Amino acid sequence: MATLDRKTTLVRWFSDLTLEDVPSVGGKNASLGEMVRELAGAGVQVPNGFAITVDAYRQFLSQLGLDERIRRMLDGLNSQNVEDLRTRASDVRHAIVATPFPLDVQDAILDAYAKIGQGRTSNVAVAVRSSATAEDLPDASFAGQQETYLNVQGQTALLEACRRCFASLFTDRAISYRVDKGFDHFKIGLSVGVQLMVRSDLASSGIMFTIDTETGFHDAVLVSSSYGLGETIVQGSVNPDEFVVFKPTLAAGFRPLLRKTLGTKEFKLVLDIGGGKMVKTVPVSAGERRRYSVTDDDVLKLARWGCQIEEHYSRKRNRFCPMDIEWAKDGQSGDIYIVQARPETVHARKNRGVLETYHLQKRGEVLATGQSVGNKIGQGPVHVIADAQHLGAFDEGEVLVTDKTDPDWEPVMKKASAIVTNRGGRTCHAAIVSRELGLPAVVGTAHGTDVLGNGRQVTVSCAEGETGFVYDGKLDFTVEKVQLSDVGRPKTKIMLNVANPDEAFGLSMLPNDGVGLARIEFIIANSIAIHPLALLNYEQINDPTLKDRINELTAGYEDKPQYFIDRLSQGIGMLAAAFYPKDVIVRLSDFKTNEYANLIGGRQFEPVEENPMIGFRGASRYYDLRFRDAFGLECQALKVVRKLMGLTNVKVMVPFCRTVMEGRQVLDIMGQHGLERGKDGLEVYVMCEIPSNVVCAAEFAEIFDGFSIGSNDLTQLTLGVDRDSEIVAHVFNERDPSVTRLIATAIAAAHRAGRKIGICGQAPSDYPEFAEFLVREGIDSISLNPDAAIKTTRQIVQLEKSLDAAAPR
Numbered sequence: 001m002a003t004l005d006r007k008t009t010l011v012r013w014f015s016d017l018t019l020e021d022v023p024s025v026g027g028k029n030a031s032l033g034e035m036v037r038e039l040a041g042a043g044v045q046v047p048n049g050f051a052i053t054v055d056a057y058r059q060f061l062s063q064l065g066l067d068e069r070i071r072r073m074l075d076g077l078n079s080q081n082v083e084d085l086r087t088r089a090s091d092v093r094h095a096i097v098a099t100p101f102p103l104d105v106q107d108a109i110l111d112a113y114a115k116i117g118q119g120r121t122s123n124v125a126v127a128v129r130s131s132a133t134a135e136d137l138p139d140a141s142f143a144g145q146q147e148t149y150l151n152v153q154g155q156t157a158l159l160e161a162c163r164r165c166f167a168s169l170f171t172d173r174a175i176s177y178r179v180d181k182g183f184d185h186f187k188i189g190l191s192v193g194v195q196l197m198v199r200s201d202l203a204s205s206g207i208m209f210t211i212d213t214e215t216g217f218h219d220a221v222l223v224s225s226s227y228g229l230g231e232t233i234v235q236g237s238v239n240p241d242e243f244v245v246f247k248p249t250l251a252a253g254f255r256p257l258l259r260k261t262l263g264t265k266e267f268k269l270v271l272d273i274g275g276g277k278m279v280k281t282v283p284v285s286a287g288e289r290r291r292y293s294v295t296d297d298d299v300l301k302l303a304r305w306g307c308q309i310e311e312h313y314s315r316k317r318n319r320f321c322p323m324d325i326e327w328a329k330d331g332q333s334g335d336i337y338i339v340q341a342r343p344e345t346v347h348a349r350k351n352r353g354v355l356e357t358y359h360l361q362k363r364g365e366v367l368a369t370g371q372s373v374g375n376k377i378g379q380g381p382v383h384v385i386a387d388a389q390h391l392g393a394f395d396e397g398e399v400l401v402t403d404k405t406d407p408d409w410e411p412v413m414k415k416a417s418a419i420v421t422n423r424g425g426r427t428c429h430a431a432i433v434s435r436e437l438g439l440p441a442v443v444g445t446a447h448g449t450d451v452l453g454n455g456r457q458v459t460v461s462c463a464e465g466e467t468g469f470v471y472d473g474k475l476d477f478t479v480e481k482v483q484l485s486d487v488g489r490p491k492t493k494i495m496l497n498v499a500n501p502d503e504a505f506g507l508s509m510l511p512n513d514g515v516g517l518a519r520i521e522f523i524i525a526n527s528i529a530i531h532p533l534a535l536l537n538y539e540q541i542n543d544p545t546l547k548d549r550i551n552e553l554t555a556g557y558e559d560k561p562q563y564f565i566d567r568l569s570q571g572i573g574m575l576a577a578a579f580y581p582k583d584v585i586v587r588l589s590d591f592k593t594n595e596y597a598n599l600i601g602g603r604q605f606e607p608v609e610e611n612p613m614i615g616f617r618g619a620s621r622y623y624d625l626r627f628r629d630a631f632g633l634e635c636q637a638l639k640v641v642r643k644l645m646g647l648t649n650v651k652v653m654v655p656f657c658r659t660v661m662e663g664r665q666v667l668d669i670m671g672q673h674g675l676e677r678g679k680d681g682l683e684v685y686v687m688c689e690i691p692s693n694v695v696c697a698a699e700f701a702e703i704f705d706g707f708s709i710g711s712n713d714l715t716q717l718t719l720g721v722d723r724d725s726e727i728v729a730h731v732f733n734e735r736d737p738s739v740t741r742l743i744a745t746a747i748a749a750a751h752r753a754g755r756k757i758g759i760c761g762q763a764p765s766d767y768p769e770f771a772e773f774l775v776r777e778g779i780d781s782i783s784l785n786p787d788a789a790i791k792t793t794r795q796i797v798q799l800e801k802s803l804d805a806a807a808p809r
Contacts, residue, residue, distance in 0.1 A: 010056040010108040014049050014195075019316060025051040026131030026191040031341050038312060044305045045337045047196045049126070050112045054133060054189030056105045057166060063102055067186065069095060070170070079179040082172075082392040082411055089172045096167040101159060109162065109194075110155050116196060125197040125271070127339070128152050128161040130168055133189045147171075150229055151197060151271040151278040158194070165192045173410035180414070198339065201270035201279075202331020204293040205230035206240060207427040208302055209344060210247075210310040211322035213435065214374060214426070214466070216347035217505035218320065219577065220258070221245040221303040224427040225294040227284055228268025230326055230339075236404035236424025236431075237281075239263040239444045241292050245303035246577040246645065254646030257296055258573040259501075260566070262556070263425060265289050290555045294329065298336060302327055309341050322347065346435040355482045355509055358463035359787070364471040367452060368420065370445035372468030373431045375506060377477045378418030378440040378460045382452045399460060401452050405430040413437060418460035420448045420470055442468030465502030487511045487790055488797040492774075493781035495583075496789060497760055501527075501571045504578035507786050511793060514582030514649075515575060516708060516783025517760035520634070521591055523571035525599065528564055529553060532630035534601025535560040541601060549600055561633055568637035569645070576647040583651055585685060585708065585760075588634060590655040592617050613722060618656025618687075623665040635673035642680065653685040653708060658692055660699045667703060677705070688757070689713035694746045701753035708783070709746060711761025715739050734763035735770055747777045756780045764792060772799050 017025055017033020025033070029051035036046050061067040073092050079085055101109070117124030128149040147168035149161040168174065169190045178185060198205075206225035213222055226233050226240040233240050240263040246256035265284050272280040306325055313321040326340040358377045383398040385391060391412045394400065400416040402409075404423045413419060413433055419441040421430045426443070434441035440462040442448070452458065452470065459475040462468045495516030498507055501523065530550055534541060538560045541547055550560070557563040576584045592612035597603045605626075609615040616624075622631040641647050652675065657663050663686060667677055670684070677684045686693065686700055689710030693700060697707070711734045716723045718739050721732045733739070743759075750757035758781030764771040765788035774782055775796055784792050 010053055010059075010105055011112045012051050012053060013112075014046065014051065014193075017051065023133055023189075024053050024055070024191070025193075026054065026133050026189070027342060028129060028131035028340060029191050029193045030131075032193065032195070032339075034312075034316075035309065035338060035341060039308060042308055044308060045335060047127075047198055047337050047339065048116060049193055049195030050116065051131065052105075052109055052162060052192040052194065054191050056108070057190045057192075059102055059105055060099070060166060064099065066095065066099055071186070074175070074185065077175070077179075079176040079411065085172050085176060085411065089170055089175055092170040093167040096170070097160075097163050099163070101163070106159065109159065113155065113158055113194065116194065123153050125151050125153050126158065127193075127195045127197050128158065128165060129193040129195065129340070130165040131191040131193050132169065133191070148231065149278065150231070150269075153278075157278075162192050162194075166190055171407065173407040176411040195339065197271075198328040198337050199271075199330045199332050200230065200328035201228050201268070203329040203334075204228070205326075205328035206233050206294070208306050208325040208327055209322065209427065210306045210325070211344055211347055212244075212505050213344075213346075213431070214372065214462075215505040215509065217508065217578065218322070219247045219580070220505065221247060221250075221306050222426065223294075223299050223302055223306075224425055225292070225299075226263065226265050226268065227288060227293050228270050228282075229279060230328060231279075232267060232269050232281075233425065233427055234326075234429055235406050236421060236428030236443065237269075238265050238267055238425075239423060240265065240425045240427070241294065242425060243294075243299045244574070245300065246573070246580070246647075247303075247307055248580060249577075249646030250300065250303055251307065252646055254644065255296070255300060256573065256577065256645040256647065257299060257570075258577055258645070259570050260292065260296075262290070262292060265293060292556075298329065301336060305338060309338070313341075313343065317343075353484050355480075355484055357480045357482075358461075359478045359480065360459075360461050360463060361476040361478065363469075364459065364473055364475050366469055367458065367472055368442065368445040368448045368470040370420070370442040370448070370468050371426055371431075372462035372464070372466060373419075373426065373434045373441035373443060374439070374462050376438070376440040377463050378416075379458065379474045380417035382454055382456045382458055384449050384452065384454050386449075399452075399458055401448050403449060404428065405433070413439070418442075420445060420452065420460060422446055422448050440468070442470055445470070465500050465506075467502065482790055484511060487793055490775075490793060490796040490800050492779065492796055492800070493758070494789065494793050494796065495585075495758065495760075495781050495783040496579075497765075497783050497785050498575055499523075501574035503786075504575045508578040510786060510789050512579070512582070512789065513781065514579050515584040516758050516781055517653075518572070518575045518584055518586045520568065520572060520586060520589055521595075523568055524589060524591070525595075527571050528567045529600055530564070531596060531599040531602035531605055532561070532564050532633050533605040533627070534599075535564050536629055536633070537605075541604070546601055553600070564633045565637045565640065568634065569640035572637060572641045572650065573645050573647060576641060576645075576650045579649070580647060581649050584647075584649055585651045585653050586638065587653040587655050587687070587760075588618075588622070588631075590618050611722065613716070613724060619654050619662045619666050620656070620658065622654075623662070623669050628669065631669060632673055635670055635675050639674045642682070643674070648681055651683045651685060651705075653687060654704070655687045655710070656689065656713070657686050657700075658690055660696060660703065663700060663703050687713075688746050688750075689761075690717055691742065694742045694749070697746055697749035698753055701750065701755045704755070706756035707746065707750050707758070709743055709757065709759040709761060711739070711743070711759060711763040714742065714761070718742060734761070735767060735773075740773060743774075744777050747774075747779050751778065758783060764788075768792065768795050771796060775799055776803070 014033045212220040223243040224240040242261040244259040322344040394412040424443040459471040493513040497517040499519040499522035554563040597606040621627040683705040686704040688707040760783040765785040
């Protein structure tokens with residue numbers, strides 16, 4: 001019986017572990033055990049396995065005086081000396097790998113291996129993962145610090161992999177990281193997890209975060225996926241597919257897949273069946289690269305599991321606990337498994353009461369672009385490093401430019417002012433470590449090492465949304481810090497004007513009452529880029545070059561119009577989710593004919609007008625036979641957002657509606673596409689930007705739920721000034737008495753009719769006195785450009801206080 005008890009302390013099955021067992025089996029194994037015990041009943045699947053305990057590790061180190069030899073090897077180490085660190089760490093690892101296991105430890109491991117293989121001991125494939133007692137702490141992730149070995153088969157290979165896991169506690173980056181974090185090398189224990197292999201080499205695998213990794217937005221799940229074993233994503237070897245799912249409406253049973261981004265997925269890691277290695281890298285076919293590596297249903301299942309895991313850990317820790325999760329899909333069974341889960345450590349530590357915003361004063365020549373990591377700006381001379389052998393030459397404050405990073409690079413990454421890589425997505429090693437270090441990083445540039453020369457001064461900007469830019473030269477930028485508790489909330493609703501879905505999660509952190517103007521033209525021009533009629537009439541396009549451009553953008557879409565619906569619905573979905581459940585007022589497309597003509601394929605379908613500003617735009621397009629089918633695509637996209645994604649906070653706004661009859665015709669077309677005003681809470685607003693909207697406000701109020709003043713067009717049409725003409729630009733003035741009197745009239749008329757009225761034009765963002773005028777007139781909401789939101793909000797708070805003080809008692 002004593003022998004059995006001893007083996008139990010050396011090896012423990014996942015099903016016997018909880019989070020309280022971190023001192024015995026490390027964070028990774030304790031977490032796997034917690035999920036097996038607590039979440040398997042809810043459907044979350046974890047592969048069977050066992051943990052080789054810290055007791056076994058310490059017994060291994062203590063034999064033959066190995067621990068004392070390691071102490072001597074590390075005595076007097078300066079972790080900043082990269083060469084010295086490399087030499088000493090290598091010596092320690094070699095000593096560990098050369099040391100045999102104590103017999104009782106070896107017997108315990110092999111007995112458990114026989115049980116996991118149901119008696120087989122030669123060809124059972126397992127994953128062998130390190131699990132340190134100090135990893136996954138609230139203030140230190142230790143991400144990627146220790147090693148993982150895949151497709152380990154047979155007793156000899158298993159014992160070798162376990163020793164290498166022990167040795168990986170003393171890699172260069174692990175030693176350096178512990179020194180920097182103040183951890184004692186010998187107070188940290190290492191456990192090893194042995195887990196049945198998931199045959200994701202025949203399917204796909206990836207990483208999932210239950211928080212937006214760049215902004216810390218709580219209500220998003222980010223799923224990354226690529227073909228084969230998951231190490232390619234972690235290492236940044238491939239640019240994966242990425243998906244964003246919205247938590248609140250997912251929980252309500254909807255399918256809120258907010259974003260799908262197709263990665264290049266050039267390579268995949270597969271098991272080396274019958275070869276001389278455990279795993280090998282192979283290229284991915286062109287056809288597979290053009291397809292998503294995982295289905296929408298799989299993504300939504302993963303997101304639901306992620307939410308379950310997050311909720312469980314949050315309850316256990318008695319605080320919000322976003323999670324960093326690794327998953328794998330078995331290509332033989334089709335089942336999905338969670339293979340790791342740990343608390344996310346970067347945004348969990350941030351002070352959400354302080355808003356820090358980086359502003360680039362002026363853009364420069366763009367040298368490279370990729371995915372932005374974080375929201376900061378960094379500068380310095382470029383230092384291109386080809387491989388880890390040259391890390392010792394890297395100096396403090398340089399911009400690290402390389403193909404990809406792995407944990408061996410961490411000692412020099414902390415010296416960098418910014419990081420740029422050719423490969424990798426938002427969940428690769430370079431991205432994870434950059435976030436933890438607070439560095440701006442641009443990953444997946446494809447050719448950064450080719451176009452950025454050594455010594456060249458550059459500015460790396462991650463402050464412009466999802467796309468990160470590397471600019472030539474050192475550009476001026478500012479950093480604004482705002483204590484959000486110091487920004488009061490006025491009675492007048494302060495909403496935002498938003499166009500770029502990539503910026504939405506970050507902008508939602510500003511004090512706001514929702515979005516007063518969501519411009520979909522940005523989505524159409526940048527995310528779709530193709531004229532909707534060119535997609536609807538694809539077969540009629542005779543220009544082969546034009547067809548090639550359309551085919552390239554719509555890769556994977558046999559149904560070309562569906563590309564428009566998907567891209568537009570995902571863009572609108574990102575905007576709506578960011579501010580949910582606050583109102584997000586989405587303005588229908590308001591391109592002019594010359595702007596539509598500039599879209600791919602647009603010239604074939606657009607008339608040429610002398611003055612597009614007052615021509616075929618806004619409401620007049622939607623019911624016209626020349627454009628009605630294209631407008632139908634917009635309606636279908638909005639229907640997806642409201643009914644499939646469940647984002648019913650979306651309101652619709654009709655622009656440039658000249659007459660009440662036009663308004664009725666537009667509402668009729670919308671109803672034909674399932675967007676019936678009043679049904680399922682749908683509200684439809686109208687832009688108040690033409691004098692007729694003011695003169696006939698009572699009549700417009702009968703068919704619309706509210707108004708939003710467009711001060712730019714209202715000024716243009718009141719003063720008879722073409723706002724595109726530089727010759728008469730000096731006459732254009734939103735503060736002209738004729739304009740302000742019309743606005744005051746519109747506000748009064750809307751209120752008499754019992755309708756809401758706001759303003760989404762430029763003027764309140766530019767002129768403080770104009771915002772004051774609107775408040776005095778009793779406007780319901782003011783929608784501001786984000787860069788003016790805090791300043792104008794403070795001003796309005798003070799104005800309302802003064803008005804209240806002056807009011808008769």
